[in-house]
Amino acid sequence: MGLLTGGGDCPGLNAVIRAVTKSLIHHGRCEVWGIADGFEGLMESEPRVRRLRWEDVSGILHVGGTMLGTSNSANPLRDAATTERVAGHVRALGLQVIVAIGGDGTMSLASGLAGATGLEVVGVPKTIDNDIAHCERSFGFDTAVATATDALHRIESTGSSHHRVMIVETMGRHAGWLALEAGIAGAADVILLPEIDYDLAAIAAHCRAREQRQRYTIICMGEGAKPRGGQQTVREHVAGSPDPVRLGGVAHVLRQQLQPLLDSEVRATVLGHVQRGGDPTPFDRVLATRYGHHAAQLVLERRFGHMVTLRHGRIASVPIRQVANVQRTVPLDHELVTAARDIGVCLGV
Ligand code: F6P
Numbered sequence: 001m002g003l004l005t006g007g008g009d010c011p012g013l014n015a016v017i018r019a020v021t022k023s024l025i026h027h028g029r030c031e032v033w034g035i036a037d038g039f040e041g042l043m044e045s046e047p048r049v050r051r052l053r054w055e056d057v058s059g060i061l062h063v064g065g066t067m068l069g070t071s072n073s074a075n076p077l078r079d080a081a082t083t084e085r086v087a088g089h090v091r092a093l094g095l096q097v098i099v100a101i102g103g104d105g106t107m108s109l110a111s112g113l114a115g116a117t118g119l120e121v122v123g124v125p126k127t128i129d130n131d132i133a134h135c136e137r138s139f140g141f142d143t144a145v146a147t148a149t150d151a152l153h154r155i156e157s158t159g160s161s162h163h164r165v166m167i168v169e170t171m172g173r174h175a176g177w178l179a180l181e182a183g184i185a186g187a188a189d190v191i192l193l194p195e196i197d198y199d200l201a202a203i204a205a206h207c208r209a210r211e212q213r214q215r216y217t218i219i220c221m222g223e224g225a226k227p228r229g230g231q232q233t234v235r236e237h238v239a240g241s242p243d244p245v246r247l248g249g250v251a252h253v254l255r256q257q258l259q260p261l262l263d264s265e266v267r268a269t270v271l272g273h274v275q276r277g278g279d280p281t282p283f284d285r286v287l288a289t290r291y292g293h294h295a296a297q298l299v300l301e302r303r304f305g306h307m308v309t310l311r312h313g314r315i316a317s318v319p320i321r322q323v324a325n326v327q328r329t330v331p332l333d334h335e336l337v338t339a340a341r342d343i344g345v346c347l348g349v
Helices: 013-027 080-093 104-117 141-162 177-185 200-212 250-261 282-300 335-342
Strands: 002-005 033-035 049-051 097-102 120-125 165-170 190-192 217-222 266-270 306-311 314-319
Touching (some): 002 013, 013 097, 013 282, 080 104, 097 104, 097 282, 104 120, 120 282, 141 165, 141 177, 141 217, 141 266, 141 282, 165 177, 177 190, 177 217, 177 335, 190 200, 217 250, 250 266, 282 306, 282 314
Parallel strands (some): 002 033, 120 306, 165 217, 165 266, 190 217
Antiparallel strands (some): 306 314
């Protein structure tokens, strides 16, 4: 069995690697081989793989990142020659099944590879964005919420001292789960999500009202948040850039848009990769262990083509084809959205 971590890293990957490997060794029915740097480890002329034994995965439960390495861009299906090379390595190594720990992109590549090479696949959902379809909670999300909440808390003490409007940008390119939960836990006054296009005038009005009373405002903004149609988009604002979000963050764009409308000074902080790094919380260690253990069970029961998941708080599985390249965004009638509104949080409209 081959084991790989694909896409952006997230706290808890090592806990999954440990649980999959130890569970399979415990049952003694297959060898586990770790593949380096996601699919990249199978795409080069020499495969980069190594046998994982019990002691190789001991002492890593609490450690952030991934001991196997990962890559964002490796596509084993990018052309026929690459796919054939990967298939050749799979045959030569005697790999029958791959456990792919990744997001929707990794799930899509894994199932494509299964079709092209005959390799069987089991998936484990991973992302701090918590946006994988049919999965209530991906491991890593809890840790990222805790990190972003801590940052909001710190920002509040400096923001309130200087009577400023403080914008804090969280990750979450397509879905606002992280901004929403961290925003609520960190007592943000304004929460901006990719799912709700914001109205600059509404945000400014909320900040101006607070200028009179509380004299500071905390805005928690998901990186995918954008202004309502008709207003300038982030992409237009940073003209000529293929990926303006990476150039400094949408928080800086909002800061420039908001400053002329307010008396208070506006400051922006982009939390960035600090949210992906660090050690997993106890919740994520437990969830990652449950996912890894269940993935091993799926391998042993030969229930291939499935991704482990959490449904109504219980471990379950779902066909990978149902999750590949689909994002789970925040529904506009979600209970947390309603709760935020009802406790006076401005959602940008
Ligand atoms: O894992 C997804 C994510 O956290 C997105 O929210 C964010 O846009 C992206 O990772 C950043 O990835 P990179 O490491 O490539 O900058």
